[in-house]
Amino acid sequence: MITNKAYMAFGLLLAGLVVLGLAGDRFLLYISMRIMILAIFALGFDILFGRTGLLSFGHGAFYAGGAYGVALCYMHLAKDPLLCLLAGVLLATGLALVIGFFCVRHTEIYFAMLTLAFGMMVFSLIWNLREITGGDDGLVGVGRQAINLGLFKIPLRKESEFYFLVLAFFTGAIWVAHRIRTSPFGLILAGIRENDRRTEFAGVNIRNYRLAAFVISGAMAGLAGGLGVLLESNATPHISHWSHSSDPVLVGLIGGLNTLAGPLVGSLVFVGLKELVMRFTTYWMLFFGVVLLIILLGFRGGVVGTLVQRLAGRREVRS
Amino acid sequence: MLQSIVHVCLAGLSQGMFIWLVASGLTLIFGVLGVLNFAHGSFYMLGAYFCFMVLRALGENFWWGLLLGPVCVAAVGYLVERFFLRRVYGLELPYQLLLTFAFVLLFDDLVKIFWGAASIGTPPAPGLADSIMILGRRFPSYNLFVIAVGPLLALGLWGLLEKTWAGRIIRASSSDREMASALGVKVPTLFTAVFVFGTWLGALGGGLAVPYLGLLTPGMGEQIIIEAFVVAVIGGLGSLKGAFLGALVIGLLSAFGTRFLPTFDMFLTFILMAGVLLWRPQGFFGEAR
Numbered sequence: 277m278i279t280n281k282a283y284m285a286f287g288l289l290l291a292g293l294v295v296l297g298l299a300g301d302r303f304l305l306y307i308s309m310r311i312m313i314l315a316i317f318a319l320g321f322d323i324l325f326g327r328t329g330l331l332s333f334g335h336g337a338f339y340a341g342g343a344y345g346v347a348l349c350y351m352h353l354a355k356d357p358l359l360c361l362l363a364g365v366l367l368a369t370g371l372a373l374v375i376g377f378f379c380v381r382h383t384e385i386y387f388a389m390l391t392l393a394f395g396m397m398v399f400s401l402i403w404n405l406r407e408i409t410g411g412d413d414g415l416v417g418v419g420r421q422a423i424n425l426g427l428f429k430i431p432l433r434k435e436s437e438f439y440f441l442v443l444a445f446f447t448g449a450i451w452v453a454h455r456i457r458t459s460p461f462g463l464i465l466a467g468i469r470e471n472d473r474r475t476e477f478a479g480v481n482i483r484n485y486r487l488a489a490f491v492i493s494g495a496m497a498g499l500a501g502g503l504g505v506l507l508e509s510n511a512t513p514h515i516s517h518w519s520h521s522s523d524p525v526l527v528g529l530i531g532g533l534n535t536l537a538g539p540l541v542g543s544l545v546f547v548g549l550k551e552l553v554m555r556f557t558t559y560w561m562l563f564f565g566v567v568l569l570i571i572l573l574g575f576r577g578g579v580v581g582t583l584v585q586r587l588a589g590r591r592e593v594r595s
Numbered sequence: 596m597l598q599s600i601v602h603v604c605l606a607g608l609s610q611g612m613f614i615w616l617v618a619s620g621l622t623l624i625f626g627v628l629g630v631l632n633f634a635h636g637s638f639y640m641l642g643a644y645f646c647f648m649v650l651r652a653l654g655e656n657f658w659w660g661l662l663l664g665p666v667c668v669a670a671v672g673y674l675v676e677r678f679f680l681r682r683v684y685g686l687e688l689p690y691q692l693l694l695t696f697a698f699v700l701l702f703d704d705l706v707k708i709f710w711g712a713a714s715i716g717t718p719p720a721p722g723l724a725d726s727i728m729i730l731g732r733r734f735p736s737y738n739l740f741v742i743a744v745g746p747l748l749a750l751g752l753w754g755l756l757e758k759t760w761a762g763r764i765i766r767a768s769s770s771d772r773e774m775a776s777a778l779g780v781k782v783p784t785l786f787t788a789v790f791v792f793g794t795w796l797g798a799l800g801g802g803l804a805v806p807y808l809g810l811l812t813p814g815m816g817e818q819i820i821i822e823a824f825v826v827a828v829i830g831g832l833g834s835l836k837g838a839f840l841g842a843l844v845i846g847l848l849s850a851f852g853t854r855f856l857p858t859f860d861m862f863l864t865f866i867l868m869a870g871v872l873l874w875r876p877q878g879f880f881g882e883a884r
Contacts, residue, residue: 331689378873384688385631386876389828393869396821400861519817522696529693559708565700572694573682 282536289540290447297439305435306507311547312446313503314527318539319453320496321524326534327462328489329469330380331388333521334395335497337375340402340516341368342498343505347415348408355421357432357441361502368498369491371398376490380483383472392518399516414512418505432506442503449496454536456492465489466534497524526564529571532578541579598730603854604847605729609738609807611846612745616800618823618830618838619752620793626833627769627789630680631688633695636820637702638794641668642801643811644710647717650805657720657806665798672794676787684786699816706813720806737806744803748796749839756835765789769833822849825868830880837880 296308317339324330345364354360375394382390402409409415420438422429432438456462467475468482476482505511514520523546524539531542549567553560575582621635646657646664653659675698683691723737756762768775768785776782800819805811826845830837845864852860871879 325689331692378869381873382876385692385832386872388631388689388692389824390869390872392821392824393828393865393872397862397865397869400859400865404858404861518821525693559704561700562704562708565697565704568693568697568700569679572690572697573679576686576690 285537286450290443293443293446297436297443300436302435305439307547307551309435309439309442309503309507311543312442313500313507314523314547315540315543316446316449316503317497317500318524318527318531318543319449319536320493320500322493322528322533322535322539323453323456323465323496324489324493325525326528326538327457327469328465328486330383330486330489331525332379332391332395332490332493333388333518333525334375334379334391334393334398335493335524336516336518336521337395337398338368338372338494338497339501339504339520340398340511340513341371341494342501343511343515344402344409344415344501345498346502346505347418347511350418351415355419356424357420357506358423360418360506361499364502364505365495365498368501369495372491372494372498373487376487376494380486380490391521395516395518395521399513399518402513402516409513412513414510416510418509418511420506420509438506442507445499445503449499450536450540452492452496453539457536461485461488526568528578529568529576530578532580532582532584535578535580535584538578538580545579598732599854601730602732602734603850605734605738605742607847607850608843609741609846610850611842611844612741613800613804613807614819614822614826614845615745615839615842616748616803617797617819618826618842619748619835620796620800621820621823622827622830622833622835622838623752623796624790624793625827626835627765628680628684628786630684630691630695631824631832632793633692633820634675634698634702635695635793635797635823636816636818637699638668638672638797638816639801639804639819640706640813640816641671641702642798643805643808643815644706644801645798646802646805647710647715647811650718655718657718660805661799661802664802665795668798668801669791669795672798673787673791675794676790680790681783681786699820702816703813710811710813712813715811717805717809717811719809723806741803741807745839745842748799749835752835822864825864828868829871831877834880840879 293308297305300308317335321332321335324332342364345367346360349360349363353363375391379387379390379394403411405411420432422431422433430437432441464475464480464485467478467480468485472482501515504515527539527542527546529542530545531540532538549563550560553563571578577585617635617639620638621632624630624632624635642665645667646660648660649663649667650657650660679694680691683694720737723740726733726735727739756766764775764780764785768780768782772782808815822845826841827838829844830839830841848863848867849860852863856863
């Protein structure tokens with residue numbers, strides 16, 4: 277249900293982010309970019325987990341696909357950031373297509389295990405193929421060259437310049453997620469989550485739809501990974517490990533599954549909390565473990581879901 | 596050449612036995628409760644650290660640590676099942692999986708808080724500290740002990756499940772929870788008992804690993820849980836026989852991989868896991884669902 281109010285809220289959010297980009301200091305911009313990049317990752321992941329009901333433990337592989345695609349393109353082919361990002365997203369999409377082709381044959385626990393196995397395969401390749409990926413050192417020294425548009429160039433070197441590229445992709449990702457949610461395609465995905473047997477009997481080839489959701493989420497993970505490597509200027513093998521694949525799961529649960537605002541709120545809370553906790557203690561995992569427990573036991577709708585429930589409840593009382 | 600192959604086999608067997616100890620608890624819990632327990636690797640880690648703590652307190656004697664450490668961890672397992680896991684049995688699988696994942700995060704940091712983030716060196720086991728000659732090369736006698744313990748434990752588990760009253764109840768509840776409940780089995784109590792026992796098995800693996808590894812590191816559970824998943828999947832989720840044979844296969848495969856194909860040894864393990872999941876999702880000894 278997208279109302280005018282929701283459109284206005286997103287408009288305000290974007291306006292606020294533009295103002296932030298013009299006025300914020302470097303640290304604030306860096307944190308905001310990390311939040312937006314994680315949000316792109318989580319928006320894609322929610323299409324698969326929140327919408328279609330498939331829990332993947334291997335999406336770190338596609339994030340890494342995007343990151344290493346960008347880094348390798350920068351080092352060997354072309355230095356233009358948009359071309360590099362294109363290469364990264366293509367690599368991640370290709371990976372997702374191949375891996376997804378096998379994974380969507382199963383659901384639930386077997387699907388989770390399969391994605392885990394394939395994700396760790398990618399991790400082991402990145403870890404061991406030192407000549408290409410740099411092994412445990414990763415690939416370092418990915419710069420941000422200016423985007424060359426022929427007549428003029430858009431510089432990206434400074435945080436305040438790169439910020440707007442991230443913001444543009446972030447807006448694009450929200451638009452894509454919104455389009456999917458309101459399309460017949462998105463409804464079929466939700467149908468598959470609710471009752472796959474019935475959806476199949478309605479004449480839908482559910483395996484193809486699951487694969488489509490898988491590839492879209494993989495491509496968005498790749499975009500996030502590519503932007504991440506441009507932000508941090510290096511790619512490390514850790515991002516393909518299964519423990520990194522759990523980040524978008526946590527974000528989704530904190531924010532709220534199967535909502536558009538959920539991944540955005542979740543990313544904000546995730547990065548914000550992590551930064552805050554890390555100022556006082558290095559034990560942020562303990563903190564997140566407790567948060568996860570509280571959410572799972574009490575607030576399974578996440579922040580957004582719980583808020584929506586509260587508001588809806590109040591409205592019912594009034595009427 | 597023969598000497599080298601025999602030694603690689605022995606190394607693979609001892610590695611496989613640790614994976615088996617962790618995978619046995621994992622498999623038992625999955626078979627009865629239907630929960631895939633991510634935190635099982637953490638119980639392995641806690642088993643090692645508790646064993647070390649008891650060993651320190653009781654005069655550097657490893658055997659006391661092995662006896663008492665896993666029991667302490669089983670108590671932790673009781674708390675986890677009774678107060679947390681029990682509340683999510685009715686929910687969808689991802690939620691159960693993620694609840695156990697929350698404990699992975701918790702225990703990883705708790706271990707760092709109590710014992711520090713750095714690795715801790717551990718003493719060898721009294722009486723098994725030396726090594727013996729096999730085909731002209733030294734092999735630690737403790738590793739032989741581990742290779743012997745694994746099958747003994749498998750035998751014990753088999754006897755428990757097939758020959759005792761408790762085992763029959765466990766098998767009955769595993770194949771049909773509702774029917775067992777209708778016949779008077781107290782399913783919640785049984786679930787708690789099986790979870791605690793499974794936790795003890797994982798912790799026992801961790802305790803046994805103390806002299807074998809010689810080092811305790813806070814991340815030690817994350818590595819073995821993935822291997823245990825692989826083993827549980829290959830053997831068939833819920834099948835103990837499958838877990839035992841799967842652990843042997845993975846132990847040997849990784850030992851030979853490390854020796855002859857070091858670049859792809861991890862890759863081989865996971866391609867085996869994916870292959871089995873694709874062509875025989877019920878594993879080699881699991882029942883088709």
